[in-house]
Amino acid sequence: MIHFDNVSKVYANQNRPALDHVSVDVDKGEFVFLVGPSGSGKSTFLRLVLKEERPNSGAIHVAGKDLSRLSNFKVPHLRRRIGCVFQDFRLLPNKNVYENVAFALEVIGKPRRFIRKVVPEVIELVGLEGKAHRMPDELSGGEQQRVAMARAFVNRPMILLADEPTGNIDPATSIGIMKVLDRINRTGTTVLMATHDAAIVDSMRKRVVELEDGKIVRDQSRGVYGQAY
Numbered sequence: 001m002i003h004f005d006n007v008s009k010v011y012a013n014q015n016r017p018a019l020d021h022v023s024v025d026v027d028k029g030e031f032v033f034l035v036g037p038s039g040s041g042k043s044t045f046l047r048l049v050l051k052e053e054r055p056n057s058g059a060i061h062v063a064g065k066d067l068s069r070l071s072n073f074k075v076p077h078l079r080r081r082i083g084c085v086f087q088d089f090r091l092l093p094n095k096n097v098y099e100n101v102a103f104a105l106e107v108i109g110k111p112r113r114f115i116r117k118v119v120p121e122v123i124e125l126v127g128l129e130g131k132a133h134r135m136p137d138e139l140s141g142g143e144q145q146r147v148a149m150a151r152a153f154v155n156r157p158m159i160l161l162a163d164e165p166t167g168n169i170d171p172a173t174s175i176g177i178m179k180v181l182d183r184i185n186r187t188g189t190t191v192l193m194a195t196h197d198a199a200i201v202d203s204m205r206k207r208v209v210e211l212e213d214g215k216i217v218r219d220q221s222r223g224v225y226g227q228a229y
């Protein structure tokens with residue numbers, strides 16, 4: 001589903017590569033934690049999957065597509081098939097829960113009838129039934145992240161990228177967030193999560209890919225977080 005072959009990325013004005021000859025395969029339906037110290041290249045990896053950045057060398061395939069051959073006008077189509085969740089939720093503050101989730105479908109032109117059917121289903125999947133009419137500022141951080149996950153998942157993406165999704169959430173609430181990510185993963189969506197959250201990684205026992213200075217230094221199935229960063 002995600003295939004990196006000897007990928008290196010050096011940002012302009014940087015002499016050190018953000019990713020240094022990275023090769024990794026993530027299969028359809030896998031759940032992978034991306035760990036490593038700050039600046040080790042985790043976000044760069046996620047940005048390359050979305051084609052927000054281009055590698056300086058190496059090849060990247062996402063869902064069978066060679067990203068170097070994907071023309072610019074096809075990039076939005078790729079991104080539609082990849083849901084994203086971030087540390088800071090990024091909800092639309094003037095839209096309620098329902099509208100935030102529905103908006104993700106409206107912008108890609110889905111019919112109203114379809115939207116009215118699937119949005120409540122996904123709101124229930126993330127555990128927010130009964131809160132569809134709340135505004136983001138009437139929700140806890142954990143609830144806001146559930147809305148963000150519903151919005152990322154409502155279009156049934158092949159891949160869900162999560163960049164520090166529990167970074168702004170207390171440990172008890174984070175467990176609920178991870179249950180939702182696990183539920184999404186069980187529908188067949190490949191989940192790739194960059195994190196510094198050792199407790200979460202240790203409790204889930206999923207595959208762990210560890211980066212250090214842009215290099216993969218560990219790739220372990222049913223892994224743990226490893227040393228403290």
Ligand SMILES: Nc1ncnc2c1ncn2[C@@H]1O[C@H](COP(=O)(O)OP(=O)(O)OP(=O)(O)O)[C@@H](O)[C@H]1O
Pocket residue numbers: 011012014017018036037038039040041042043044045
């Ligand atoms: N847009 C950019 N321009 C220049 N350098 C960048 C840019 N984005 C990241 N970098 C550099 O690339 C390296 C990897 O950064 P990246 O954000 O991928 O790390 P990270 O592992 O996600 O870190 P964190 O855990 O702090 O989010 C760092 O040295 C960083 O300073």
